[in-house]
Amino acid sequence: MGPYIGRRLLHAIPILVGVTVLTFAVLVAAPGDPVFLLIAPEQQANADVGALRAELGLNRPLPVQYGVMMAALLTGRLRSFQERRPTLAMTAEALGPTALLGGLALLLAVVLAVPIALVSALRPYSPLDHLVTMLSLLGIALPSFWFALVLIFLFTDRLAWLPASGLRPAGATGYAPALIWPYLVMPAVVLCLSILPLLVRYARSALLETLHEEHVLVARAKGLTAARVLGRHVLRNSMIPVVTVIGLLIPNLLSGALVVETIFAIPGLGRLAVTGALGRDYPVVMTTTLVGAVLVVLTNLATDVSYALLDPRIRFD
Amino acid sequence: MTADTVPAARETALPPRDRAGPRAHPIRRLARNPRSVLGAVILTALGVTAVLAPLVAPDAPDHAHFLDRLAPPGVAHLLGADHLGRDVLSRVIWASRTSLLIGVVSAAAAVAFGLLLGGLSGFFGGWVDVVIMRTTDVVLAFPVFFIAVMFLALFGPSVPGLVLVLAATSWPPSARLVRAEFLRLRQREFVTATRALGASSLRIMIRHLLPNVVAVVVISVTLRVGLAILAEASLSYLGLGVQPPTPSWGNIIADGRDYLLTGWWISLFPGVFVLLAVLAFNLVGDGIRDAFDPKMQL
Numbered sequence: 001m002g003p004y005i006g007r008r009l010l011h012a013i014p015i016l017v018g019v020t021v022l023t024f025a026v027l028v029a030a031p032g033d034p035v036f037l038l039i040a041p042e043q044q045a046n047a048d049v050g051a052l053r054a055e056l057g058l059n060r061p062l063p064v065q066y067g068v069m070m071a072a073l074l075t076g077r078l079r080s081f082q083e084r085r086p087t088l089a090m091t092a093e094a095l096g097p098t099a100l101l102g103g104l105a106l107l108l109a110v111v112l113a114v115p116i117a118l119v120s121a122l123r124p125y126s127p128l129d130h131l132v133t134m135l136s137l138l139g140i141a142l143p144s145f146w147f148a149l150v151l152i153f154l155f156t157d158r159l160a161w162l163p164a165s166g167l168r169p170a171g172a173t174g175y176a177p178a179l180i181w182p183y184l185v186m187p188a189v190v191l192c193l194s195i196l197p198l199l200v201r202y203a204r205s206a207l208l209e210t211l212h213e214e215h216v217l218v219a220r221a222k223g224l225t226a227a228r229v230l231g232r233h234v235l236r237n238s239m240i241p242v243v244t245v246i247g248l249l250i251p252n253l254l255s256g257a258l259v260v261e262t263i264f265a266i267p268g269l270g271r272l273a274v275t276g277a278l279g280r281d282y283p284v285v286m287t288t289t290l291v292g293a294v295l296v297v298l299t300n301l302a303t304d305v306s307y308a309l310l311d312p313r314i315r316f317d
Numbered sequence: 318m319t320a321d322t323v324p325a326a327r328e329t330a331l332p333p334r335d336r337a338g339p340r341a342h343p344i345r346r347l348a349r350n351p352r353s354v355l356g357a358v359i360l361t362a363l364g365v366t367a368v369l370a371p372l373v374a375p376d377a378p379d380h381a382h383f384l385d386r387l388a389p390p391g392v393a394h395l396l397g398a399d400h401l402g403r404d405v406l407s408r409v410i411w412a413s414r415t416s417l418l419i420g421v422v423s424a425a426a427a428v429a430f431g432l433l434l435g436g437l438s439g440f441f442g443g444w445v446d447v448v449i450m451r452t453t454d455v456v457l458a459f460p461v462f463f464i465a466v467m468f469l470a471l472f473g474p475s476v477p478g479l480v481l482v483l484a485a486t487s488w489p490p491s492a493r494l495v496r497a498e499f500l501r502l503r504q505r506e507f508v509t510a511t512r513a514l515g516a517s518s519l520r521i522m523i524r525h526l527l528p529n530v531v532a533v534v535v536i537s538v539t540l541r542v543g544l545a546i547l548a549e550a551s552l553s554y555l556g557l558g559v560q561p562p563t564p565s566w567g568n569i570i571a572d573g574r575d576y577l578l579t580g581w582w583i584s585l586f587p588g589v590f591v592l593l594a595v596l597a598f599n600l601v602g603d604g605i606r607d608a609f610d611p612k613m614q615l
Contacts, residue, residue: 015455018455019455023467026467026468026471027471030471030472031472031473032471137352137596137599137600138592138596140543140595140596140599141543141547141591141592141593141595141596141599142592143547143550143551143567143570143588143591143592143595144551145550145551145554145555145570146550146554146570146584146587146588146591146592147588149570149573149574149577149584149588150585150588152577153577153578153581157577157578251460251461251463252460254460254463255460255461255462255463256462258460258462258463258466259462259551259554259555262555270463273463273466273467274466274470274555277466277467277470277471278470280471285467285471289463289467292460292463296460
């Protein structure tokens with residue numbers, strides 16, 4: 001397992017380099033001069049644009065700019081144009097809320113999807129199954145940003161039960177669960193709903209397939225209890241396709257987090273990326289893109305490794 | 318956000334009601350599937366309304382009646398009026414033109430792109446295949462919506478930019494699918510026979526292989542329109558898609574964001590339209606897939 005993980009990480013390096021080169025190309029090709037965003041409009045006439053550009057390293061040849069940027073990024077010296085703080089530190093700060101939100105949403109989705117899919121698969125084409133199918137079709141079509149507004153309207157504006165923006169009360173710091181849970185309920189539910197329907201559909205078809213297999217018939221025939229048949233023989237064998245889909249859904253979750261963080265004003269990775277791109281803060285854009293790509297590569301690897309844990313027949317060497 | 322990277326769940330058996338017999342014509346099987354009929358009805362209604370917008374909409378989308386600002390749904394304004402006194406129903410109807418058109422065009426562009434790359438990859442194999450498929454893997458592995466937001470934020474929002482970004486980030490699934498079909502088809506006798514008759518690669522691909530992947534292409538486009546509509550709405554909501562004053566479902570929802578308490582109808586109704594449109598495209602797409610081949614990995 002160790003050498004396999006090492007090899008996969010080595011393979012990821014060219015992909016990550018490709019991502020940074022591509023991002024750099026997009027940044028260079030984008031219209032607009034980032035320097036002017038740092039100078040107030042009324043002072044632009046008499047500002048020393050050349051000096052500022054030199055200070056930011058924007059006057060050097062492009063390959064040099066790229067090299068300097070990457071070297072600075074990897075050593076944590078790359079600073080945001082706007083805030084003049086190391087981008088790595090900014091990204092690390094933003095990663096906390098996103099990981100918390102994404103983790104909660106994923107956990108919620110898995111905890112809900114498996115039982116729902118199971119009731120559905122045990123009685124295929126029953127009224128209950130049709131209801132689940134119809135609801136998941138509706139869920140797939142549900143625009144998450146709109147659903148977020150509906151929730152804000154109901155639970156913040158009408159009922160005043162939950163706060164609609166931020167991650168913690170004003171002035172508070174840290175992640176004390178008692179303080180932040182009300183802020184996480186709506187974002188986590190919205191984010192969860194952006195992957196739940198797909199997970200249900202997938203788990204249902206995986207379960208249906210396993211339920212029809214002969215070893216399940218044998219398990220039933222030899223008189224095992226329904227609980228044991230389901231737990232030991234059906235669920236466990238259906239988990240591989242489900243884990244694959246979870247792995248494939250991680251990029252969706254990141255994209256969803258971007259929308260959810262923007263709507264609920266949560267200081268996460270997605271919001272940092274959007275404000276960075278809107279403000280032409282090149283170092284921030286580069287860092288958030290790279291961190292996003294690293295996250296995807298790592299979750300893909302984790303998915304593959306978990307196959308071996310679920311199915312002892314699968315070995316990597 | 319979108320289900321770009323995930324192949325659809327496969328049905329293990331046809332639901333009893335869908336059984337029109339294995340030899341029934343796909344269209345007949347489609348017409349017997351209540352879900353796809355529902356989808357087709359919604360689609361037709363939306364399509365007709367969008368095309369006939371000037372006749373159907375009660376008002377111009379940008380006609381502001383200042384006395385009716387934030388008027389609730391009622392006789393004068395069926396779905397209410399927005400913060401500028403514009404009729405929400407009229408805006409939603411006019412917006413359906415923008416949103417449906419962007420959805421269909423970007424989905425078609427994405428699949429066309431996927432068809433081209435997947436076709437080349439499957440037909441020629443070798444290093445062409447390796448290069449194209451590795452690129453596909455890279456694009457598939459990335460949070461494409463993230464990239465779309467970055468691109469539109471940096472280059473400035475515009476409708477052509479939006480279509481381009483949506484197409485450029487969502488071609489990989491179709492490319493994989495077409496590649497698999499081409500791989501399967503190029504082994505067949507009729508291709509060998511055509512080649513023996515002296516046909517060029519281009520001719521084989523266009524005249525003999527392309528007609529065989531029409532079903533796959535139609536299904537891919539239909540299923541992708543829903544995703545494209547959702548993506549367009551999200552991007553327009555974030556201010557990175559269709560720009561006011563042109564109405565799109567996403568930017569009308571954004572208009573209502575600050576008026577949830579005083580004018581909930583502004584955001585509510587366009588959202589319902591997005592939901593219905595995406596649902597309808599998915600129902601029809603699923604229906605066509607099941608009518609042709611329920612085992613198809615789409």
